[in-house]
Amino acid sequence: MKTVLILSGGMDSATLAHEPGLGPLLCLSFDYGQRHVRELTAAAAIAAAVGAEHRILRLDGFAAACPGSSLTDPAVAVPHGHYAAETMKATVVSSRNAILLATAFGVAVAHGAEQVATAVHAGDHTIYPDCREPFLVALEEALNLGVWSDRRIAIRAPYLALSKIDIARRGGELGVPFELTWTCYDPQGAVHCGQCGACEERKEAFRDAGLVDPTEYAA
């Protein structure tokens, strides 16, 4: 068993990288022009912490070709407030997970990996349609139709039914070094802003899981 893991550098994929049973990991991170490119430094640290191979792929020109998302378009502000709110739709990058998973799938074929793993979770479902099960099932089907492979390659999303609080709790059990992770969509210099939806959710996850939050927030 070998797994290509999409590693953003956040709490969820960091926890997934620590799960036993995935076999040797090839971790992939993506620079798609996100303003929180700081997460890639976190991803590298997490891959190193689990002793996994790590590659960063850059989608150069993508952000400029896709205006309108607050994550990639400097002209659109990152919304503040709770993640579940409608305003957070401004953080959608259309087809992002399709692009990331298709790329990871190609890497999996080239490396003879049996699966691609992603840490999407139940808390993502409201805002991001590309974090939902019907999308993942359909994409797995399509991607397998598109390659030569001796066997079917799976898209594994083991946290699909978990909340971020569940994942934080699981990370606590696994001893994930959460101080290495990066969540914030709207970095204030070297620290988390503490006000964007992603930061709100991070704070909530640590608190409700009963863990010490190791994060420095600007606010």
Next chain:
Amino acid sequence: MKTVLILSGGMDSATLAHEPGLGPLLCLSFDYGQRHVRELTAAAAIAAAVGAEHRILRLDGFAAACPGSSLTDPAVAVPHGHYAAETMKATVVSSRNAILLATAFGVAVAHGAEQVATAVHAGDHTIYPDCREPFLVALEEALNLGVWSDRRIAIRAPYLALSKIDIARRGGELGVPFELTWTCYDPQGAVHCGQCGACEERKEAFRDAGLVDPTEYAA
């Protein structure tokens, strides 16, 4: 109607760019580390010829992460001989069309385009599973599940049942400036090699369509 067109710079996508009825085109070309990156110059010239917007996106690090294809791995030679031969499987870049189409789909959402168009054709089917109808149908389904959009975005592949000869003939009717296009997988300096499967197929298409081949071949 607005269309995001995947424009490689070859004969097929150049012909598609000249088809009436697609509406304003946003042409996308991709640098995925292919050794025939010369095709991107051709793509730019073709987009200019039809007066369309053109963007080149780079997938930096992808080729290095996916060893084994003769198109992107300097350690693997481009096979010579006819395209239908089993040896041409060395030219497969796993999940390439999934990555390109998913990216184009995201761009289509951002720009309010109704469709993504690709010039895959019947001659591609033997070697490239990601040029076949079942893959395209399944991917269209998956990509639509993964985005917020007021309406379904279509993946159009109008040449799916055509041979390359049919396309050359159609290009002749449409007055496509084929001298601007680039086909060769194994460029010899500034000219087409004349020996790889792609060149073989190009020569055959011009000959069997009864067109003058404007190409300079090294052999």
